[in-house]
Amino acid sequence: MFGCWTSVSRKSVLPVFEELNGILFYPVQYEGEESSKNVFYTGAAPNQQAIPAVDYLMKDLEVKRWVLAGTDYVYPRTTNKILEAYLKAKGVKAEDILINYTPFGHSDWQSIVAEIKKFGSAGKKTAVVSTINGDANVPFYKELGNQGVSAQDIPVVAFSVGEEELSGIDTKPLVGHLAAWNYFMSIKDKANDGFIKDWHAFIKNEKRVTNDPMEAHYIGFNMWVKAVEKAKTTDPNKVIDAMIGIEAPNLTGGVAKMLPNHHLTKPVYIGEIQADGQFDVVWKTKGLVEGDAWSDFLPGSKDIIADWADPKIKCGNYNTVAKTCSGQNYK
16 A cells, blocks of 8 residues: 555554555655665655754754744654753753644634744744644645745745645745655756656646655555565565665656665655745755664653664564564564
8 A cells, every 4th residue: 555644544554564464665765764665755854854854954044042833743742742852952951942832724813823923032043843744734834824934034944734735825924934745846957857747647737736745655656566576576574675775766856765664765855946936955964874763862762773674683673672573563
């Protein structure tokens, strides 16, 4: 199966895939802290989106105060837990970190934006790191505009706002704000141009946009085909083993590789939102970043690795100190 949207949906179906020994290709950025034998994580891990975005804000924009704003579910909470630990490891004090959660579809942002505005008035450069999901983004950005908070004053870098989310809405309040992804439709590359052309022909609508999870599925499907050809069967166990080390072109001029922890190598881009709903790339990593299933910045995770290739380990939760496998993925 190529699918699921949000970590809640992935975690809901995960026991079924493990019980029935199916294969799930999950294409959306996620919070890490998981590696299942039956899942290939073709979206970004935190070190392929959240951590590079914070590094960009810290180094290039000299941000000193941080608002971690998210929708109240597993992805934002775990990602922000990692980011809080990372920021503190970088010397950021607790009083310079503001964390806020809102329910899905939250629409009344007046008091929260006022709090963000006040937090950003302390004389230190402030930014919002947003894991706000779905429809709630529209009134959030509108309220920033209503209260006179510009991208120059307090930039917002989003992890869940892409081309599809921007299509069909008024982008004026969002112009100048940022998003971090591993792919943007606006990137000029022969492979991307061909993919967009084929997509428009298929959907019979040249106004439809592509986005990061689409590229993740494109890579994942091509890898699955190669693994089936290599294994000469669609038997899940043999395909899972064959997937490790498989390479497939991405749509931005590079090559993705499936790692032993069931994550990919990816470039990371920071894009600035434009009036037409597209992104202008303002920063990118020098090379490809290897997806890390377990965060190096959380006490319970920093000693854990995932490795489904090493016959001595072959598990998704291996403690390098205790030398044992454990957790929900170990049987």
